[in-house]
Amino acid sequence: MKKPLFICCLFFTAVSLHEPALAQDAALQRVELQEVALPPDKIGFMDMVTIAAHGAVPPFTHPGVQLFYVLDGDFVLKIEGQPELDLKPGMSFRISAGARYSFENHGATVAKLIDFVVEKDKPTGTPAP
Template identity: 40%
Template sequence: MSRTPTRYAAGLLGVALVTATLTAFTGLAQAQEAGQPPAKNWQAGLKRTDLVRRDLDVAGREVIQVRVDFDPGVVSPKHSHPGVEVAYVIDGTFEYQLEGQPAVTLKAGDSLYIPAGTAHVAKNVGQGKASELATYIVKKDTPLVVLEQ
């Protein structure tokens, strides 16, 4: 299924707006475990690189794929997505906390399925930069990221 240049540009603008919204939030508190140093500011230490955004053969659904790089100690804000996410760890070590489930630690080569609408947090628990490939199968024309409280 091909897109017109205008629709493709509008889709890219939507991804840019989601990214800008994430970086615009300031002062978002991150839960810290007792005795742990404070996490690094996620606005400065998290970088998203958009790779793919395409319509699916299923009406009202699209696939979005991004690379997310975390500096050491960076914790994402608690958030959810309007569809499923499959996170694949490219490099480093992450701790993922999905709402209602025990935390899981993944290293390079590991993957995690995150059900639609499940609030979650990702933290780089390694010594160096960590990177994940996030693939989303989501509802079209809805924000990709919903910040949770």
Template identity: 35%
Template sequence: MKTPIRIGLAASFFLASAASFAQAPGISRTEVLTQDVSVPGRHAVVSRVTVAPRGVLGWHIHDGDEISYVESGDLTLLVAGKPQQVVHAGGAFVVPAGVAHSVRNDGEAAVALITVHVVAKDKPLATPAAAPAQ
């Protein structure tokens, strides 16, 4: 009887963490398309993301690759184990599955980007991750 309770509590914690992560201050995400792909059990999620001036999307991971295109503004990309990178409007980047990363907007204007994630249907789009040791 204790196992279902533990599973329920773990699921509740996980969902609460994912929900609070998705609502980071200064970040808005609008899903444009969610569609099955040729890999069984996975789908593509296409989103438009806006990062407000001084907005930060904390460290997180995805269960699949992330491919992003910066429409406007300059986005600072932090990827575990790599030097910080600024991606300017018209630039793009790929973050492999399971790699911790974060983005921030150090500028005075909002940054707009299009993201594509190919992820498992039964997992959250993103999971919070600890910041890597410097």
């Protein structure tokens, strides 16, 4: 009887410790639209990315160059060491490999963009320290 109770306590402790991180990640949703192998050692991803209304995405990095095209919404892109960019539908931008960046959606509607990443055997994104 003690072992199941101990396991339940560990589970609820782990969930409560990670709750703030889960709340932050809820602002960003990513749906993979296509994945293509690019010889000899690259792979391309095309994703639909949404940022919740009034949502903020904590800093991220990517191992490869990342390209975006804005479909809907008005939001701010912050790339470390560069001026903030106000992005609107129809705009595109590039983030260099390894750059630390974040998004803030100041609008009352969901922001949508298409994301292109090219790398193989590496994560599509990593939370930045």
